[in-house]
Amino acid sequence: xxxxxxxxxxxxxxxxxxxxxxxxxxxxxxxxxxxxxxxxxxxxxxxxxxxxxxxxxxxxxxxxxxxxxxxxxxxxxxxxxxxxxxxxxxxxxxxxxxxxxxxxxxxxxxxx
Amino acid sequence: xxxxxxxxxxxxxxxxxxxxxxxxxxxxxxxxxxxxxxxxxxxxxxxxxxxxxxxxxxxxxxxxxxxxxxxxxxxxxxxxxxxxxxxxxxxxxxxxxxxxxxxxxxxxxxxxxx
Numbered sequence: 001x002x003x004x005x006x007x008x009x010x011x012x013x014x015x016x017x018x019x020x021x022x023x024x025x026x027x028x029x030x031x032x033x034x035x036x037x038x039x040x041x042x043x044x045x046x047x048x049x050x051x052x053x054x055x056x057x058x059x060x061x062x063x064x065x066x067x068x069x070x071x072x073x074x075x076x077x078x079x080x081x082x083x084x085x086x087x088x089x090x091x092x093x094x095x096x097x098x099x100x101x102x103x104x105x106x107x108x109x110x111x112x
Numbered sequence: 113x114x115x116x117x118x119x120x121x122x123x124x125x126x127x128x129x130x131x132x133x134x135x136x137x138x139x140x141x142x143x144x145x146x147x148x149x150x151x152x153x154x155x156x157x158x159x160x161x162x163x164x165x166x167x168x169x170x171x172x173x174x175x176x177x178x179x180x181x182x183x184x185x186x187x188x189x190x191x192x193x194x195x196x197x198x199x200x201x202x203x204x205x206x207x208x209x210x211x212x213x214x215x216x217x218x219x220x221x222x223x224x225x226x
Contacts (some may be wrong), residue, residue, distance in 0.1 A: 004155075006155075033213070033214075035214075035216075040218070041218055042116070042201055042203075042216030042217050042218045042219055043156070043201075043203075043214075043216050044216075045213040045214060045215070048211070048212065048213065050210060055210055055211050056208075056211035056212065056213055058213065088153075090155055090156065092156075092214075099161075100144070100146055100158055100161035101146065101158070101214065102158060103148070103155045103156035103157075103158070104155050105154055105155035106154070106155045108153070
């Protein structure tokens with residue numbers, strides 16, 4: 001069984017640009033969550049998707065948006081990038097939340 | 113608002129020592145608690161998941177306990193090895209209906225010296 005895979009692994013963008021990060025959930029998992037981890041901090045919850053609908057969101061502005069596809073893979077889109085958006089973005093999937101979450105290796109985004 | 117604190121922030125021990133990492137949380141209405149390991153620049157590896165109705169979980173040299181009423185969890189590592197060096201993160205799971213999220217602490221950076 002494959003785990004959670006994320007692409008790309010590293011990305012450099014200019015302030016004001018837009019970025020799309022991708023995540024393939026673990027086989028059989030129908031719930032996907034995204035987290036942002038700034039340097040030296042714990043991950044912060046961005047949002048969660050269950051069966052293609054957003055069903056939970058953290059304290060992030062609307063320029064952070066996402067999608068979940070019928071195969072349960074997911075995208076995170078960030079518009080109008082700011083320097084503070086530089087972070088490790090982690091995707092996690094689960095069959096059900098009481099089964100615990102499996103995380104991917106993350107995408108390191110640098111905004112210059 | 114749930115807040116998670118991990119103590120100590122960093123820990124350095126000689127190989128072979130038993131050690132305890134601490135995690136505290138402010139709201140005891142949790143669904144579960146998960147301990148993760150993170151190597152530098154990498155993603156999170158799940159170590160142990162404790163449901164709110166459970167008191168502890170064990171996996172190999174790792175044992176995690178949960179005291180929901182006092183808002184505390186501990187991760188015990190027996191006979192530490194240099195390969196255990198990493199950041200250990202505690203995450204508390206809370207749910208409102210089907211809206212579930214993890215709230216993380218900042219982690220404990222563990223260094224095991226040969």
